[in-house]
Amino acid sequence: MVRAAQAGSADAFAELVHSYRTRLLRFLLTRCSNYADAEDALQDTLINAYRYIRSYDPRWRFSTWLYRIAIRNAAKLHTPDVVEIGDLRDEESDPLLQCISDSESENLWANARHLLNDEVFSAMWLRYAEDMSVNDISKALDRSVSWTKVNLLRGRRALDAEMNSAGKESQAYG
């Protein structure tokens, strides 16, 4: 399918990325200020991936390559030259919180966004939500393997502490 896409078949490419769309959108949603931006980022990611499909190296996992493009697109959206008031996240307009049902308000990923910087958040997401290996994460983030290991550990510690403190609070109030 990759070869057909590299030969210029848009249908083959669409079939190839079909299973990744929802996963990519979920990831992009955690990095964008609203749902529409996440959808635009998904569209840009897939278009860029298809445009540069001939530069895809089969030694990489396809998902790693796709996430690398998605991370770059998200970074472009995340650091605008001018921050508009409407782009600022708040509890009511946060697209991630809107996609988490009320009964699951204590979602660790929502807290992770405030505790971790973008790169560490992405590394944690790829590791725990996407089950990627450390090598693949370092490729996707264009970082060294040691950087990835260290920052995954830091992220884990931060989220562990958050999870434990939330647990203690709920016990205290419970």
Next chain:
Amino acid sequence: MDKLADRLRQDADKIEVTVSDELDHRIAASLRSVTPQVDSGVAPDSRRPALFWWASSLTGVAAAVAVIVIVNTQQPVETSTPTPANIVAAVPVIDWKTETAMLTGQLQQELDDLESDIKKAEKKVREEIGL
């Protein structure tokens, strides 16, 4: 699987997203309008032909030979070295006293003025005291 990893995986699954039909059509339409670029990820070939390196090597060798030949075949230029007697004659005689006077003349005048002012002030004080 540890507790945190389990929790993170479960929480990721709880983020409910759906790719709408409208977005799906938009993506499909965009993909049809794009054509994959040929070798886009590869930088343009900047290699020079082998002849270029031969030509530049020969030019360098030729330049080095030319410099060596010029340096070794050049006749030493005879320069007239002045004798000690000529050097003495060539050195201008400086009127040191005149120059010193020119440099210190203004300072001396300033000093005289200050001394005169001090004397005047001293005289005035003596008169006021009644000495």
